[in-house]
Amino acid sequence: MTTTTASPTRRDVLPWSALLALGTAVFITSLTETLPAGVLPQMSSSLGVSSGAAGQTVTVYATGTALTAIPLAAATAGVRRKPLLLIAMAVFLVANTLTAAASTYAVLLASRFLAGVAAGLAWAILAGYARRIAPAGQEGRAIAIAMTGIPLALSLGVPAGTLIGQQIGWRVSFAAVSVITLAVLAWILFSVPAVSRPTATAEKPKPTTLQTLRVPGVSAIMVVVVTFVLGHTVIYAYIAPYLSHAGLGSAADTILLAFGIACLLSIWYTGRHIDGRLRGLALAAATLFTLATAAFVATTTHAVVWVAAVAWGLGWGAAPTLLQTAAGHAGTRRSPAIADTAQAILVTLWNAAMALGGIIGGLLLQRVDVTADATVAAGLGALSLAVIALARHHAFAPTDQDAP
Secondary structure, three states: OOOOOOOOOOOOOOOHHHHHHHHHHHHHHHHHHHHHHHOHHHHHHHHOOOHHHHHHHHHHHHHHHHHHHHHHHHHOOOOOHHHHHHHHHHHHHHHHHHHHHOOOHHHHHHHHHHHHHHHHHHHHHHHHHHHHOOOOOOHHHHHHHHHOHHHHHHHHHHHHHHHHHHHOOHHHHHHHHHHHHHHHHHHHHHHOOOOOOOOOOOOOOOOOHHHHHOOOOHHHHHHHHHHHHHHHHHHHOOHHHHHHHOOOHHHHHHHHHHHHHHHHHHHHHHHHHHHHHHHHHHHHHHHHHHHHHHHHHHOOOHHHHHHHHHHHHHHHHHHHHHHHHHHHHHHHOOOHHHHHHHHHHHHHHHHHHHHHHHHHHHHHHHHOOOOHHHHHHHHHHHHHHHHHHHOOOOOOOOOOOOOO
């Protein structure tokens, strides 16, 4: 009798092509959101509006995401993940193409809102997708690889888009994002495996936002999302005026490049260790951010500002991976559907905090002084650190490797 043995499969090996495709999708979402900051003068001049009005393209994007992430997650809870991701990226393609072709300010705002809606849909499934295609025990590392798109967008995408906008035109910058999106659509289609739809059925109704927030640990994670992202945005959105105040205005691009490189190093290290040291890494990230922003308040000594900018990048670069992994762990203890709803809540709060951070930071800058943003950021960082330290049972529970 002859027995046939199936070919062995490497279930312990990360699906690199698929994860890099997801990472490029994350890159597109982040770049689409932040690119207007780099081409603001060209946009305002071209459309005949003020810089402040052109800056609202970022707010409109964040608003579109915040308003639609949870409703879209609920409405698509039973939809297969791969087609849904392809639809989200196709909407990005349409939205960025419309942005590049916008002839009026109204069309520009509409296209940016549409891009924000696409982001709400994409962000609600990207982290969960990375978790589901990863081998057991490497889910956090898989999310870290996918989230590399965020610091890459900040450190490479925005500067490149800014250069294109200055040399050729801001419309070409957005058209280039559309071309990248087209390539990513094909990459996802051929490289990303299909995953099962969430387990929401007629017998098990889709989890509501309130039900998800009642899951142990989820609410604490969301508090950290709001405080950490709000603190980061308050200072990041207005870092240029602070650096000018510190006498480093001419070095702003180099300092932000150092910040971006530190973000990349942080997410690389986090990806290697997150599955065993989530709590320790979360504490370190909040501590670095708090110390860095406090340093901005305490002194404008150039060497200290440089070191603080790098420390800030080391703390912030890990934040998206840490928080999405924590939310995924807390939700998955109940069900994959709970985990998906938790991700949708996280995306909504994240973008709401970004929109609010831009408003608060601007008011502080105008009505107080240039260091007020850093002061508020440091306070919010300290609050994030306190919540992480206290939430040790469900949200940021220690593992064996976290123990001293």
